[in-house]
Amino acid sequence: xxxxxxxxxxxxxxxxxxxxxxxxxxxxxxxxxxxxxxxxxxxxxxxxxxxxxxxxxxxxxxxxxxxxxxxxxxxxxxxxxxxxxxxxxxxxxxxxxxxxxxxxxxxxxxxxxxxxxxxxxxxxxxxxxxxxxxxxxxxxxxxxxxxxxxxxxxxxxxxxxxxxxxxxxxxxxxxxxxxxxxxxxxxxxxxxxxxxxxxxxxxxxxxxxxxxxxxxxxxxxxxxxxxxxxxxxxxxxxxxxxxxxxxxxxxxxxxxxxxxxxxxxxxxxxxxxxxxxxxxxxxx
Amino acid sequence: xxxxxxxxxxxxxxxxxxxxxxxxxxxxxxxxxxxxxxxxxxxxxxxxxxxxxxxxxxxxxxxxxxxxxxxxxxxxxxxxxxxxxxxxxxxxxxxxxxxxxxxxxxxxxxxxxxxxxxxxxxxxxxxxxxxxxxxxxxxxxxxxxxxxxxxxxxxxxxxxxxxxxxxxxxxxxxxxxxxxxxxxxxxxxxxxxxxxxxxxxxxxxxxxxxxxxxxxxxxxxxxxxxxxxxxxxxxxxxxxxxxxxxxxxxxxxxxxxxxxxxxxxxxxxxxxxxxxxxxxxxxx
Numbered sequence: 001x002x003x004x005x006x007x008x009x010x011x012x013x014x015x016x017x018x019x020x021x022x023x024x025x026x027x028x029x030x031x032x033x034x035x036x037x038x039x040x041x042x043x044x045x046x047x048x049x050x051x052x053x054x055x056x057x058x059x060x061x062x063x064x065x066x067x068x069x070x071x072x073x074x075x076x077x078x079x080x081x082x083x084x085x086x087x088x089x090x091x092x093x094x095x096x097x098x099x100x101x102x103x104x105x106x107x108x109x110x111x112x113x114x115x116x117x118x119x120x121x122x123x124x125x126x127x128x129x130x131x132x133x134x135x136x137x138x139x140x141x142x143x144x145x146x147x148x149x150x151x152x153x154x155x156x157x158x159x160x161x162x163x164x165x166x167x168x169x170x171x172x173x174x175x176x177x178x179x180x181x182x183x184x185x186x187x188x189x190x191x192x193x194x195x196x197x198x199x200x201x202x203x204x205x206x207x208x209x210x211x212x213x214x215x216x217x218x219x220x221x222x223x224x225x226x227x228x229x230x231x232x233x234x235x236x237x238x239x240x241x242x243x244x245x246x247x248x249x250x251x252x253x254x255x256x257x258x259x260x261x262x263x264x265x266x267x268x269x270x271x272x273x274x275x276x277x278x279x280x281x282x283x284x
Numbered sequence: 285x286x287x288x289x290x291x292x293x294x295x296x297x298x299x300x301x302x303x304x305x306x307x308x309x310x311x312x313x314x315x316x317x318x319x320x321x322x323x324x325x326x327x328x329x330x331x332x333x334x335x336x337x338x339x340x341x342x343x344x345x346x347x348x349x350x351x352x353x354x355x356x357x358x359x360x361x362x363x364x365x366x367x368x369x370x371x372x373x374x375x376x377x378x379x380x381x382x383x384x385x386x387x388x389x390x391x392x393x394x395x396x397x398x399x400x401x402x403x404x405x406x407x408x409x410x411x412x413x414x415x416x417x418x419x420x421x422x423x424x425x426x427x428x429x430x431x432x433x434x435x436x437x438x439x440x441x442x443x444x445x446x447x448x449x450x451x452x453x454x455x456x457x458x459x460x461x462x463x464x465x466x467x468x469x470x471x472x473x474x475x476x477x478x479x480x481x482x483x484x485x486x487x488x489x490x491x492x493x494x495x496x497x498x499x500x501x502x503x504x505x506x507x508x509x510x511x512x513x514x515x516x517x518x519x520x521x522x523x524x525x526x527x528x529x530x531x532x533x534x535x536x537x538x539x540x541x542x543x544x545x546x547x548x549x550x551x552x553x554x555x556x557x558x559x560x561x562x563x564x565x566x567x568x
Contacts, residue, residue, distance in 0.1 A: 012295060022435060
């Protein structure tokens with residue numbers, strides 16, 4: 001189910017700059033019982049991303065309405081509101097000559113709903129197994145942090161393994177600094193302090209990542225963003241990965257190094273669940 | 285005029301990974317009097333790019349036939365075969381979950397013809413004016429050299445100026461090494477030796493760039509690929525930029541630094557023209 005610039009269709013012009021150059025941004029949003037979770041934060045990030053890429057944000061005004069329309073249509077199509085994944089893409093639209101953008105930019109907005117992935121509940125409860133990727137992230141301060149459509153690095157990294165016993169690949173940058181998972185942000189705990197790699201040169205600044213940092217502040221847990229290497233990670237007490245669809249997955253093993261699912265990870269999982277409930281039912 | 289997987293249409297599925305992730309490659313080819321110039325080299329580069337990105341190349345077998353079809357249709361639609369620009373895009377097609385590619389990859393191929401840009405002949409004859417871009421290229425050995433669809437850096441760089449008196453922007457990497465123009469490769473000459481930036485960390489390895497290097501070898505002109513900085517460029521005797529559509533444009537000014545259009549640039553322009561004629565009329 002999909003809306004392209006407000007119309008029910010599933011294709012875009014070849015001339016769209018999203019296709020020609022990856023000239024755009026996207027958001028992946030959890031939809032629980034018919035409600036888009038942390039939608040305000042996703043739209044806010046989209047706004048900020050558009051500003052950084054100089055894509056006009058006026059078309060974003062309609063996105064909230066269109067998401068509501070699509071979700072309500074999806075909800076009435078099933079017996080009870082089900083869980084799904086909402087993807088929002090905003091591109092710079094068609095036009096311009098070559099890389100040069102047109103004088104009048106008319107961004108494209110694509111809103112689509114997808115089945116919720118069938119991840120076993122054990123991933124959240126007992127943790128996942130991860131590996132280190134051979135594909136290293138480039139250094140690019142201009143684009144670091146943005147959830148843009150230039151994602152060949154992640155595609156190449158995710159193609160490195162095809163075994164169901166590995167759930168995530170951990171990516172380093174070309175200086176061998178740990179940055180993130182292929183589809184997640186990464187945290188680790190050591191002596192009660194939470195650590196996460198700085199994203200000034202590479203990586204995507206995730207919504208759940210920022211929420212985990214906020215929760216740590218709220219509950220007076222020290223959290224440090226810094227340049228991390230493999231040794232920091234391998235000597236950690238706890239490791240977990242985050243994104244908007246999975247929430248928080250403990251990491252129980254990276255290659256041959258085992259980790260326990262610790263108290264800090266458990267508490268953050270609980271606080272994240274509470275926050276989701278508060279946000280979706282603010283009056284309860 | 286456009287062929288998408290062999291059909292006359294001008295749209296692709298939103299689900300195409302070219303749109304979702306910039307998961308693909310492209311070529312921009314000059315068409316002179318109905319004939320695609322250096323087509324073999326472009327197809328060869330596309331093959332090599334697909335191999336590096338693990339995109340199956342079987343669908344490329346049909347591209348030659350489809351280009352011929354489209355060009356002949358274009359030629360018969362006008363009184364005499366005219367000049368135009370051929371763009372070829374190959375993406376990994378639709379499917380997969382998230383960044384993970386599908387088990388069976390069915391690449392998309394898009395072949396389109398576009399009007400030849402109306403560049404004044406003075407650009408080739410008297411040279412162009414260039415500026416240095418504020419947008420710096422990231423470092424990414426994985427993707428360096430490839431003409432892939434992740435082109436946000438070039439889009440951002442090209443958006444820096446909008447005055448018709450500047451024809452190209454010169455891009456440095458984040459270490460302030462000179463790499464290329466937004467849409468061109470860069471050469472400079474100093475004391476009769478030709479220099480061009482190495483492209484192991486950033487940049488696109490252009491077809492005309494490789495031909496210029498070949499021509500230099502053929503005519504016994506020393507050519508060095510190395511790490512270049514702004515001072516190398518600003519103290520050069522001659523500067524020129526290359527791509528498949530413009531061929532070779534002398535640079536007559538970079539910001540406030542003037543350059544003469546020198547003998548080496550002129551000779552390379554003549555040899556390039558000769559090579560084009562030889563290739564398109566091998567029996568003449």
